[in-house]
Amino acid sequence: MDKNNINNLNENSSKNILVLGGSDGIGLAICNVYEKLGYNIHITSRAMNKYSSKFKFYSLDATKEESWQKFIKNLSNKNITFDIIINTIGILHDANNNAFPEKSIKGLNANFFMRNIEVNTLVSALCMKYLLGCISKTKNTIIAHLTARLGSISDNNIGGWISYRASKAAQHMVIKTSSLELIRNYNRLVVVGLHPGTVDTKLSKPFQKSAKKIFEPRESALKLTKVISNLEINDTGKVFDYAGKIIPY
Numbered sequence: 457m458d459k460n461n462i463n464n465l466n467e468n469s470s471k472n473i474l475v476l477g478g479s480d481g482i483g484l485a486i487c488n489v490y491e492k493l494g495y496n497i498h499i500t501s502r503a504m505n506k507y508s509s510k511f512k513f514y515s516l517d518a519t520k521e522e523s524w525q526k527f528i529k530n531l532s533n534k535n536i537t538f539d540i541i542i543n544t545i546g547i548l549h550d551a552n553n554n555a556f557p558e559k560s561i562k563g564l565n566a567n568f569f570m571r572n573i574e575v576n577t578l579v580s581a582l583c584m585k586y587l588l589g590c591i592s593k594t595k596n597t598i599i600a601h602l603t604a605r606l607g608s609i610s611d612n613n614i615g616g617w618i619s620y621r622a623s624k625a626a627q628h629m630v631i632k633t634s635s636l637e638l639i640r641n642y643n644r645l646v647v648v649g650l651h652p653g654t655v656d657t658k659l660s661k662p663f664q665k666s667a668k669k670i671f672e673p674r675e676s677a678l679k680l681t682k683v684i685s686n687l688e689i690n691d692t693g694k695v696f697d698y699a700g701k702i703i704p705y
């Protein structure tokens with residue numbers, strides 16, 4: 457696969473990127489980086505905010521199939537193909553329902569567990585199902601799902617946060633399984649997971665005290681775009697951190 461050289465503005469001037477969850481957090485920072493690189497930026501969110509109007513905005517509640525169907529219908533009228541799709545949708549806590557990651561198995565709450573699976577795992581699978589119609593079979597395409605090192609089973613040495621960990625490990629299975637299936641018909645498609653590091657967003661706010669290093673969203677976005685620019689076809693199905701190092705499943 458040719459390198460997706462993000463530093464060449466002329467090459468990229470007509471390229472399209474779709475960022476799911478692009479109106480906030482790491483997603484918004486990624487949009488700002490790719491905007492400077494000359495990409496056409498398309499974003500989804502459940503609701504518009506003051507940042508989303510900068511980009512081509514689509515309403516999407518990504519855990520709901522009916523919402524995907526409407527979104528895809530809207531897109532197909534525009535006949536767009538995406539060169540890069542980045543899924544930044546995820547939860548770690550749910551402040552509205554006072555639900556936080558479990559310190560121990562005794563703290564498990566079935567609703568919160570299912571919410572993690574829905575937002576962190578199911579959305580990735582629905583993204584693969586519905587967005588296949590918006591990618592080219594002949595051009596290099598990247599679909600990257602933001603994930604977390606905590607979803608690595610082999611890297612899990614301390615336990616805790618069982619709902620988040622389980623949902624992110626399952627997300628890795630979605631990435632691996634879809635990559636194996638799709639390479640047969642989309643031989644220029646790379647599907648990966650990307651760990652952004654601990655980043656100063658609303659998702660990580662309550663947990664930042666224990667972090668060794670916290671990135672600003674822009675810093676993480678710049679690192680992730682560099683990792684994306686170095687991806688090659690045989691990277692499909694793998695999970696990388698912000699420095700481009702492989703995270704084992």
Ligand SMILES: NC(=O)c1ccc[n+]([C@@H]2O[C@H](COP(=O)([O-])OP(=O)(O)OC[C@H]3O[C@@H](n4cnc5c(N)ncnc54)[C@H](OP(=O)(O)O)[C@@H]3O)[C@@H](O)[C@H]2O)c1
Pocket residue numbers: 476477478479480481482483500501502503517518519544545546547548575602603604605651652653654655656657658659660
């Ligand atoms: N921040 C970190 O330290 C960190 C560390 C490791 C991994 N990550 C991963 O990076 C990704 C992005 O995180 P972030 O820090 O940018 O978080 P964020 O600022 O909270 O943004 C998360 C996005 O997820 C969407 N979302 C949240 N709850 C949803 C729900 N119930 N249904 C549908 N969409 C929902 C939101 O979309 P709306 O616009 O629709 O609200 C929002 O854009 C996540 O997958 C996270 O697990 C983050």
